[in-house]
Amino acid sequence: MPWHISTVVCHNRLIVQLNKLKLVNYRNYENFEGNFDHLKTIIIGQNAQGKTNILEAINILATAQSDRAEKDSDLVLWNKEHALIFAMIQTKDSELEIALQINPSGRRKLKINDVTKKAPQADLLGNFFSVMFSCDDLYLIKGSPSNRRNWLDSVIFQLDSKYHRTMQSYQKSVTQKNALLKSTRETGLSKKSLKEQIEVWNDQIINSGSEIISTRLNFIEEIKPIAKEFQDNISRYTEELDLIYKCTISACNDKEALQFLFKQSLEKSFEEELSRGQSVIGPHRDDLTFLINGKEAKSFASQGQQRSIVLAVKLAELKVIEKRKDEIPVLLLDDVFAELDESRQDFLLHNLPENIQTFLTTTHISNIQKEFLKGAQILEIKNGKVTEMAKCV
Amino acid sequence: MSFPKPLLKLIEEFQKFPSVGPKSAQRMAFHVLNRDLLHVEELSKAILNAKIQIKRCLICQNLSADGSCEICSNTSRNTGTICVVSEPKDLMAIERTNAFRGTYHVLGGLISPLDGIGPENLSITELLKRVSKNNISEIILALDTSVEGEATTLYLHRILSPVCKKITRLGFGLPAGSELEYADELTLIRALETRSEVG
Numbered sequence: 272m273p274w275h276i277s278t279v280v281c282h283n284r285l286i287v288q289l290n291k292l293k294l295v296n297y298r299n300y301e302n303f304e305g306n307f308d309h310l311k312t313i314i315i316g317q318n319a320q321g322k323t324n325i326l327e328a329i330n331i332l333a334t335a336q337s338d339r340a341e342k343d344s345d346l347v348l349w350n351k352e353h354a355l356i357f358a359m360i361q362t363k364d365s366e367l368e369i370a371l372q373i374n375p376s377g378r379r380k381l382k383i384n385d386v387t388k389k390a391p392q393a394d395l396l397g398n399f400f401s402v403m404f405s406c407d408d409l410y411l412i413k414g415s416p417s418n419r420r421n422w423l424d425s426v427i428f429q430l431d432s433k434y435h436r437t438m439q440s441y442q443k444s445v446t447q448k449n450a451l452l453k454s455t456r457e458t459g460l461s462k463k464s465l466k467e468q469i470e471v472w473n474d475q476i477i478n479s480g481s482e483i484i485s486t487r488l489n490f491i492e493e494i495k496p497i498a499k500e501f502q503d504n505i506s507r508y509t510e511e512l513d514l515i516y517k518c519t520i521s522a523c524n525d526k527e528a529l530q531f532l533f534k535q536s537l538e539k540s541f542e543e544e545l546s547r548g549q550s551v552i553g554p555h556r557d558d559l560t561f562l563i564n565g566k567e568a569k570s571f572a573s574q575g576q577q578r579s580i581v582l583a584v585k586l587a588e589l590k591v592i593e594k595r596k597d598e599i600p601v602l603l604l605d606d607v608f609a610e611l612d613e614s615r616q617d618f619l620l621h622n623l624p625e626n627i628q629t630f631l632t633t634t635h636i637s638n639i640q641k642e643f644l645k646g647a648q649i650l651e652i653k654n655g656k657v658t659e660m661a662k663c664v
Numbered sequence: 665m666s667f668p669k670p671l672l673k674l675i676e677e678f679q680k681f682p683s684v685g686p687k688s689a690q691r692m693a694f695h696v697l698n699r700d701l702l703h704v705e706e707l708s709k710a711i712l713n714a715k716i717q718i719k720r721c722l723i724c725q726n727l728s729a730d731g732s733c734e735i736c737s738n739t740s741r742n743t744g745t746i747c748v749v750s751e752p753k754d755l756m757a758i759e760r761t762n763a764f765r766g767t768y769h770v771l772g773g774l775i776s777p778l779d780g781i782g783p784e785n786l787s788i789t790e791l792l793k794r795v796s797k798n799n800i801s802e803i804i805l806a807l808d809t810s811v812e813g814e815a816t817t818l819y820l821h822r823i824l825s826p827v828c829k830k831i832t833r834l835g836f837g838l839p840a841g842s843e844l845e846y847a848d849e850l851t852l853i854r855a856l857e858t859r860s861e862v863g
């Protein structure tokens with residue numbers, strides 16, 4: 272599987288995408304500054320010193336969200352007014368200076384090349400791309416449906432910024448409808464007028480919800496054959512991977528048919544929604560199933576097989592982003608070498624694009640293969656401070 | 665040491681204003697203390713008078729010092745067209761254009777169950793009465809494009825359809841004088857969907 276080389280070579284040195292990262296009052300960093308002019312950056316430190324925090328900040332620049340913080344206030348150094356992520360990014364056709372301010376209240380401010388953007392979330396997306404590997408990835412298989420939805424969404428956010436806006440209005444409509452369903456217990460609204468009011472939310476839920484479903488379906492169709500091929504190669508053709516979108520409505524790709532089915536299902540579940548006081552169907556309840564040789568991986572695959580699936584799916588994610596955006600995403604490897612056995616480590620390293628900018632965290636440099644260390648830059652981190660910077664040869 | 669009680673009370677009251685935090689409230693309170701008694705009396709009178717004298721127009725629910733507002737009592741306005749808006753400030757925005765000669769109806773908000781606002785909290789009954797009593801040829805729904813604005817538009821459309829033949833809504837377009845490349849995707853998509861023939 273050859274990758275084309277899209278990184279610019281200049282004076283024998285590769286120009287990296289993320290040149291500079293500054294963090295101010297972000298997590299346990301009062302003030303962090305990293306300048307990156309090597310393709311590989313290795314972040315070394317003991318547990319709980321702030322290694323993952325750096326990768327998380329980079330990932331936020333690409334996905335507009337953190338995969339582990341529940342709310343923005345978690346990202347701000349305790350007792351500080353706001354956090355700042357500042358980055359200089361070299362894309363294939365421009366230079367970007369991104370400044371993202373995160374407030375504990377959840378309000379964000381975004382400036383790109385000194386221009387204040389109106390939508391700090393949606394306008395951040397599409398400028399910079401990343402793929403994160405971490406030991407939490409196994410939750411993609413054995414975790415809850417929301418783990419899988421979050422993964423799906425974070426990848427599609429990067430690919431399609433309209434999807435983010437659609438998701439926002441979908442979630443707002445669902446929240447409003449839930450509030451209405453709950454309030455009827457107290458207000459004792461007649462069923463007729465309740466139905467009238469529910470319908471104005473349902474209409475919007477159907478509109479944005481169908482769009483979300485069909486965007487997810489298209490993405491899965493796109494990533495499936497690529498992930499399958501990786502899985503074939505890891506398993507030497509003994510494990511056939513399949514991905515199925517499990518839709519609470521009916522996974523169908525025709526817009527009008529989907530809207531019709533959505534409407535029908537909502538009508539059918541009206542009583543249930545009323546008694547439970549919340550919306551029970553729609554893309555916010557959908558799931559994704561991974562199958563190995565036709566059996567559900569969640570319940571049948573061994574730990575090792577599950578790791579292989581995650582590896583195949585993540586490598587496929589990288590490839591889909593590269594294909595669609597014509598830009599190699601930045602790779603974030605969070606302590607994964609401690610988790611993967613040697614053959615899977617080899618597989619990962621040998622299936623990466625040649626000039627991919629990589630950030631890797633580890634507690635011990637001995638966890639990392641010698642070959643990978645060549646030409647890497649090393650940052651040693653202790654308690655939110657850089658204690659040493661060095662270069663490997 | 666803390667501030668004397670009357671001052672604390674004043675700060676507390678200012679802080680209840682929209683988008684006024686503790687620091688601004690303090691600054692406002694000190695501003696009051698530093699002014700002449702005469703000015704302060706004028707201020708408190710203005711607050712009271714506004715509250716006592718400003719009422720809702722009996723016809724359109726716009727703000728008004730009399731029974732019916734300036735627009736409803738203007739005989740040159742076309743009473744057959746009603747433009748429905750959420751708040752008086754939206755009415756003012758349309759009025760500033762000088763491009764609309766009909767009348768208005770002010771809902772007093774948008775449907776938002778999260779904030780405890782249902783159709784019964786808006787002046788929809790008044791609107792229905794007005795439409796069934798008078799000969800209304802067109803109702804223009806001029807509400808926000810947020811999900812709450814959209815829900816209110818859909819709801820009103822449903823409720824008003826049986827009593828009025830022509831119900832319209834504002835068009836989706838590009839901001840005037842703007843460059844196409846800077847429009848966000850959603851605006852562009854909607855502008856495409858509602859494109860019209862040249863000329």
Ligand SMILES: Nc1ncnc2c1ncn2[C@@H]1O[C@H](COP(=O)(O)OP(=O)(O)OP(=O)(O)O)[C@@H](O)[C@H]1O
Nearest residue numbers: 298299318319320321322323324345346347348349
């Ligand atoms: N908002 C915050 N303010 C201050 N400190 C924070 C905040 N959020 C997290 N931390 C601190 O950051 C540290 C965790 O950082 P991080 O998760 O990056 O560690 P790590 O180096 O990746 O560790 P491990 O090797 O265990 O994965 C913890 O000490 C935690 O208390």
Ligand SMILES: [Mg+2]
Nearest residue numbers: 322323605606
């Ligand atoms: Mg970590």
Ligand SMILES: [Zn+2]
Nearest residue numbers: 721724733736
């Ligand atoms: Zn009036």
